Amino acid sequence: ALTIYKASIKNYKLSSVEYSFIKLQEQIAVSQKIATYMANKASVTLWKGDLCAFKVDAIVNAANESLSHMGGLAKALSATGGRTIQAESDVFIAKNGKLKAGEVAVTTAGKLPCMKLIHLVGPCLQNDRTVHMISHAKKLLTKGILNVMTCAEEHKFSSIAIPAVSSGIFNFPVTICADVVVTTIKKYIEHKNPTSPPFEIHLVNNDDLTVTEMERPFKEILLEPLSDVMQCFP
Secondary structure, X not given: OHHHHHHHHHOOOXXXXXXXXXXXXXXXXXXXXXXXXXXXXXXXXXXXXXXXXXXXXXXXXXXXXXXOOOOHHHXXXXXHHOHHHHHHHHHHHHHHOOOOOOOEEEEEOOOOOEEXXXXXXXXXXXXXXXXXXXXXXXXXXXXXXXXXXXXXXXXXXXXXXXXXXXXXXXXXXXXXXXXXXXXHHHHHHHHOOOOOXXXXXXXXXXXXXXXXXXHHHHHHHHOOXXXXXXXXXX
8 A cells, every 4th residue: 555655646746736836835935025916817926036046937137238148137147047048149149130128039048947038128327327318218118028028928928027127237227117117017917918817927136225116116006906906915
C-alpha cells in the first residue's frame, strides 16, 4: 500500500488552481503586497519586491532604444537572466532597427522566472527638463504602457509585472511617472473586453521612495468608491 501511495504522489499533477496558489505563496514569501484593485476581470497589485525574482508570464524591462542592457533595471534583469537576453536583443535591433520611445519588443527571459521580457523604451529627460519636455514625455509613457498591454494580449500573457519605467536613470520624475502608469492602467481596464480572460497586472519596485510614490495614485485613482470595483488589502 505504501508503494502505491508513493507512486501516486510521484505521478500526481497539480491542477491550474493549485499551481496558481503555490506560485502566489512563493511570491508573497519574497515580496510585500501593498494593495490590490480588481475590476472587469482584471487585477492590479502593488508590490515592494525584486522584479528579477518576480514570477509572472512577462516582466516589463525599462529599456533604451538600442536594447543595450548596460545600466539600471535593464542591467539587473539581463545579468540575472543570462547572456541570451542581450544576444536576442541584439538580433532584434539588427533586424528591425532602433526602437523609439513608447515602443516595445519581446525577447526571451533567459533564466528569469517568467516566460518573456517585454522591453519598453521609456522617455528619457535631461537634467534641465522643461514643462514642455515633461508633458511630451507623459504622452510617450502613456503610449508605452498601452503598447505593453496590447503586447500582453497578443501573446496571451495572463500576468505581467511593470516597474516605474523611466523614473530611474532616464530622469523622469517618479511622482509624475506613478500618476501616468496608474492612470493609463485604469483606462485600459475600463475599456478592456469583459469577455476576455482574467488578467493580472503587478506594479513592482524595490525601493521605498518609488513604492510610496506608486501607492499614492494607487489609492487616489484606483481605490476610489465604485460600485463595480472590489478593493482588497492584505
